[in-house]
Amino acid sequence: MKKLIPLAAATALLLTACGNANYATTQIPPVPSPSVAAPATPAPENCKGVDPLASYQPDGPLPDPKGPMPAGTWMETIKKRGRLIAGVSADSFNLGYRDPITGQIQGFDIDMIYAVADAIFGKPAPGEAHKVELRVISSPARIPSLRDTKNPVDIVARNMTINCSRWDQIAFSAEYYRSGQKTLVQLDSTAKNADDLSDQTICAPAGSTSLDNLKKRNPKIKPITADTDTGCLVLFQQGKAQGISGDDTVLAGDVAQDPYAKVLPERFSEEPYGLGISLQHPEFVKFVNGVLEQIKLNGYWKASYDRWLEPALGKAPAPPVARYGRPIPPK
Amino acid sequence: MTQTQSAPPATVPTAPPPGTTLQAPNARTAGPRGAVAQWFEGTPGRMRAFLILAAAMSVVFGLAAAQGFSQSDGALDRAQANTAQLVRIQAIHTNLVSANADATNAFLVGGLEPPEQRAHFVNSLAAAAGLIAEAATAQPADRDVLGALNKTLITYGGLIEQARANNRQGLPIGSQYLKDANSVLQDDSLPLVKALVEANEKRVDTEFDGISQGTIWILVGGLLSLAVFAITLRWLARRTHRYLNVPIAAGAALVLLTTVVGGVSLAGASNSAKDTRSSEYERTLALSRARIAAYDARSNESLTLIARGSGDAFDKAYTAAAAQVDEQLGKVGGNGGNLQQLWTAYKSVHDKVRETDAKQGNWDGAVAMAVGKDETNSSVDTFNAFDSSSNQQLTRTSTGVQSELKDARDGLPPIGWLGVPLGILAALLVAWGMSQRLEEYR
Numbered sequence: 001m002k003k004l005i006p007l008a009a010a011t012a013l014l015l016t017a018c019g020n021a022n023y024a025t026t027q028i029p030p031v032p033s034p035s036v037a038a039p040a041t042p043a044p045e046n047c048k049g050v051d052p053l054a055s056y057q058p059d060g061p062l063p064d065p066k067g068p069m070p071a072g073t074w075m076e077t078i079k080k081r082g083r084l085i086a087g088v089s090a091d092s093f094n095l096g097y098r099d100p101i102t103g104q105i106q107g108f109d110i111d112m113i114y115a116v117a118d119a120i121f122g123k124p125a126p127g128e129a130h131k132v133e134l135r136v137i138s139s140p141a142r143i144p145s146l147r148d149t150k151n152p153v154d155i156v157a158r159n160m161t162i163n164c165s166r167w168d169q170i171a172f173s174a175e176y177y178r179s180g181q182k183t184l185v186q187l188d189s190t191a192k193n194a195d196d197l198s199d200q201t202i203c204a205p206a207g208s209t210s211l212d213n214l215k216k217r218n219p220k221i222k223p224i225t226a227d228t229d230t231g232c233l234v235l236f237q238q239g240k241a242q243g244i245s246g247d248d249t250v251l252a253g254d255v256a257q258d259p260y261a262k263v264l265p266e267r268f269s270e271e272p273y274g275l276g277i278s279l280q281h282p283e284f285v286k287f288v289n290g291v292l293e294q295i296k297l298n299g300y301w302k303a304s305y306d307r308w309l310e311p312a313l314g315k316a317p318a319p320p321v322a323r324y325g326r327p328i329p330p331k
Numbered sequence: 332m333t334q335t336q337s338a339p340p341a342t343v344p345t346a347p348p349p350g351t352t353l354q355a356p357n358a359r360t361a362g363p364r365g366a367v368a369q370w371f372e373g374t375p376g377r378m379r380a381f382l383i384l385a386a387a388m389s390v391v392f393g394l395a396a397a398q399g400f401s402q403s404d405g406a407l408d409r410a411q412a413n414t415a416q417l418v419r420i421q422a423i424h425t426n427l428v429s430a431n432a433d434a435t436n437a438f439l440v441g442g443l444e445p446p447e448q449r450a451h452f453v454n455s456l457a458a459a460a461g462l463i464a465e466a467a468t469a470q471p472a473d474r475d476v477l478g479a480l481n482k483t484l485i486t487y488g489g490l491i492e493q494a495r496a497n498n499r500q501g502l503p504i505g506s507q508y509l510k511d512a513n514s515v516l517q518d519d520s521l522p523l524v525k526a527l528v529e530a531n532e533k534r535v536d537t538e539f540d541g542i543s544q545g546t547i548w549i550l551v552g553g554l555l556s557l558a559v560f561a562i563t564l565r566w567l568a569r570r571t572h573r574y575l576n577v578p579i580a581a582g583a584a585l586v587l588l589t590t591v592v593g594g595v596s597l598a599g600a601s602n603s604a605k606d607t608r609s610s611e612y613e614r615t616l617a618l619s620r621a622r623i624a625a626y627d628a629r630s631n632e633s634l635t636l637i638a639r640g641s642g643d644a645f646d647k648a649y650t651a652a653a654a655q656v657d658e659q660l661g662k663v664g665g666n667g668g669n670l671q672q673l674w675t676a677y678k679s680v681h682d683k684v685r686e687t688d689a690k691q692g693n694w695d696g697a698v699a700m701a702v703g704k705d706e707t708n709s710s711v712d713t714f715n716a717f718d719s720s721s722n723q724q725l726t727r728t729s730t731g732v733q734s735e736l737k738d739a740r741d742g743l744p745p746i747g748w749l750g751v752p753l754g755i756l757a758a759l760l761v762a763w764g765m766s767q768r769l770e771e772y773r
Binding site for chain 1: 443473507511527534692
């Protein structure tokens, strides 16, 4: 009997051992490696001898917004719909941005849209809104949103540079603003121009032309990308980027939001802005060109510039002169 | 084991284990075998052998019964602890998505968030932080992931506050901070929460399965000992021409009684645990999932509006989340009270929001509904109604799980610690019964 006791004790120990709760440690799930955005390969500029800034010549004076729009035109379609659908930015301060306090999207680009809408529907009565549906689109969505077959936008006003490769996909209005690429740095930076920024981390939106221009300007700069211009400002504020490169209009908005930043005077590219419109509606392009011509003359353009861009970019330059003469492609 | 050369195998008086002695009962023919061999010789020897076998079996039965009970009892206990942990993790998840729904919705109103919404955001985040500490104490195996989760929440909270500070100053960069915060939550925090949910669901399943395994121990142990008792009694009856050896029969009865009472009560406990698992526990899971999906849907409603016309992806995410709510509410079934109606009411306001925004192009009107400024069609009010009602139900079902599992555990007879004493008692009865017969051979 006594011999059984150690045996029983051993069995008891064995038995209880298998019922214990020794759970495996919960594993931290592996972080999916971020997909590296393919570097934007700049489309080879093939202008085939056509001036990229040349748009379609407007036909005579604009139709009276009080009356109907000419039959068969896209303006008629818009008027019948009751609103102009525009693709805009909501995060480019002073160009197209959502004012957090009022919730309204406003800025220089938005004023251009309002001018087009008012030319179709007439000036809204005081207290009324412009007849516009603003769709917020991202930078890479600018061309697809115009070419969308199901629910396209009529017009895109989102600091879009006119160039020949884009002309293959969409039409542009005449130039409405001349921007250029500059670089933003910290207030205490001693850099004079992009040459002094070697080995510094500079942010530009992924897939943008700004990124390519920057690499061309000084290959020793370490580029870092964000999804949007504002994403770059966040990286800058978090100390992950020592500077931002982009259009002077965008950088002006960044400086306005962050007093610890300054923009270097060196401008190393020309960025003529145009309003994007579908290639299907050359009559609408002509109409918009007529509107732009009108607002450049009647002070609307300068008033808008003074309101949005003057504080950061200085006195209003003369509005860019429209260039025409592009032949309308056969449908 | 190596045998030493100096020890001739036949003369070593080592005590062979009881099992081997039994298989060599005709030891008396093998000449002088020493005291042990003599002890098992003849009928009294066999009696002693049966005595040892039956007594050992009784003790083994006692151990098996104790093991079976402590296994089931432990599994019930751990199932209770793990369901509590799972509910805690789900609550962390709910609090996080609810905070995020507040934050994204506040973005639609701009810098001037409604104070109640702000308070709700702060409370949700605070509740999540408290629950994380609680969960780390309750389940050490979850500690690493919970620590990682805490880190992401510090980043999240920081980004949200930066977004608010910029929003308050009217700077549009606030929206970028909000987007970043949202992506920290979606890409960094929620995968951790999901890993925790999966790990704990697995643990709960393992323990629920383990509850019924205790029954096997007691049944197998009981049947084997009863068989040994039956053989012993039969052999004794034949050898001694007495029908029944009362003490040994009493031992057998004791084993039988323990087996029956233990088996029945364990089976009962495991059945009631099974019931809890398929009803109250299922409902708790479904309600938690429905609530999480509902907050997700609500966030996506806001995100669709924030994206202003390019929110197709968010709209699709809304549809998927809303379908998930319907599916989970379907599992809750009739026990959900008016939850389905409340959810349908919210969905119909949501449809109006989409109609106003997408079909009529009236973004401001849609936002008024989504932030509760439009009092006839307020998705805030309808959502809050669903939220508070589903929260009450979840509290009810999850306490139900806890109390049902506790009742099942409390209902078990104390065989866990009585098992071994009972086995020893049965062994003593065998010894007593057998010694009466052995007396006759003195």
